[in-house]
Amino acid sequence: MSLLHAIILAIIEGLTEFLPVSSTGHMIIYSSLVGISKSEFTKLYTVNIQFGCIISVLVLYRRRFLQTTDFYFKLFVAFLPAAVIGFLLNDFIDSLLENVTVVAVTLLLGGILLIYIDRIFKQIPRDYDVTFPEALKIGFFQCIAMIPGVSRSAATIIGGMTQGLTRKQAAEFSFFLAVPTMAAASGYKLLKTYKTIQSDDIQILLIGNVIAFIVGLLAIRGFVGFLTKYGFKVFGYYRIALGLLLLGLLAAGVKLDIV
Numbered sequence: 001m002s003l004l005h006a007i008i009l010a011i012i013e014g015l016t017e018f019l020p021v022s023s024t025g026h027m028i029i030y031s032s033l034v035g036i037s038k039s040e041f042t043k044l045y046t047v048n049i050q051f052g053c054i055i056s057v058l059v060l061y062r063r064r065f066l067q068t069t070d071f072y073f074k075l076f077v078a079f080l081p082a083a084v085i086g087f088l089l090n091d092f093i094d095s096l097l098e099n100v101t102v103v104a105v106t107l108l109l110g111g112i113l114l115i116y117i118d119r120i121f122k123q124i125p126r127d128y129d130v131t132f133p134e135a136l137k138i139g140f141f142q143c144i145a146m147i148p149g150v151s152r153s154a155a156t157i158i159g160g161m162t163q164g165l166t167r168k169q170a171a172e173f174s175f176f177l178a179v180p181t182m183a184a185a186s187g188y189k190l191l192k193t194y195k196t197i198q199s200d201d202i203q204i205l206l207i208g209n210v211i212a213f214i215v216g217l218l219a220i221r222g223f224v225g226f227l228t229k230y231g232f233k234v235f236g237y238y239r240i241a242l243g244l245l246l247l248g249l250l251a252a253g254v255k256l257d258i259v
Contacts, residue, residue, distance in 0.1 A: 014215025
């Protein structure tokens, strides 16, 4: 993987990780169209640059992360379902990652849901924080995102809205929950493959994480404002278009591989 491809992938990660559009779908399309090799380092890179996105959340919401331990306990409770189910169903999840058709279909179905989500859940402002039972339920929604193409952000935001959170509150809790979830995934991948990393790879990883951090900052700021004002419809239509594009490429015989 060239430095240019690494930079573009980092931009894609920073832009799409916190939006309900599936970063996996975007990675598939770009990597396949430009012919990025499916090497161990490529797989590590696409997961590890999530660290940059994690830091962007910590920087933007640093005051929220300096709260009482109650805040961290709620994040742990919300993170627990994904940790347990991800461990138990690891092989099954890996098998899904080999099926681009699954990604395309889930993009389509998720897009349709996002178009109507604002009608299903009304915006009722509340002045109290997420409770422990609500955090656990949102955590189970996050598990749906183990199906590639669902989008972790979309699943957790919708989960938050089912618990009575406003769009903004649900999006922000999704950002907070991303920290332990992505840190665990990135750390686990790094631990498994660090012995294969070359000196040149370290430089690419650092550059990628810096770019993902900067783009992630901008994406979060823009997303919260846009979502609060306009809702989910635009993202729904975009997901449908992306899903149809993937299906069209598959129908045309284009070989699509998940990095």
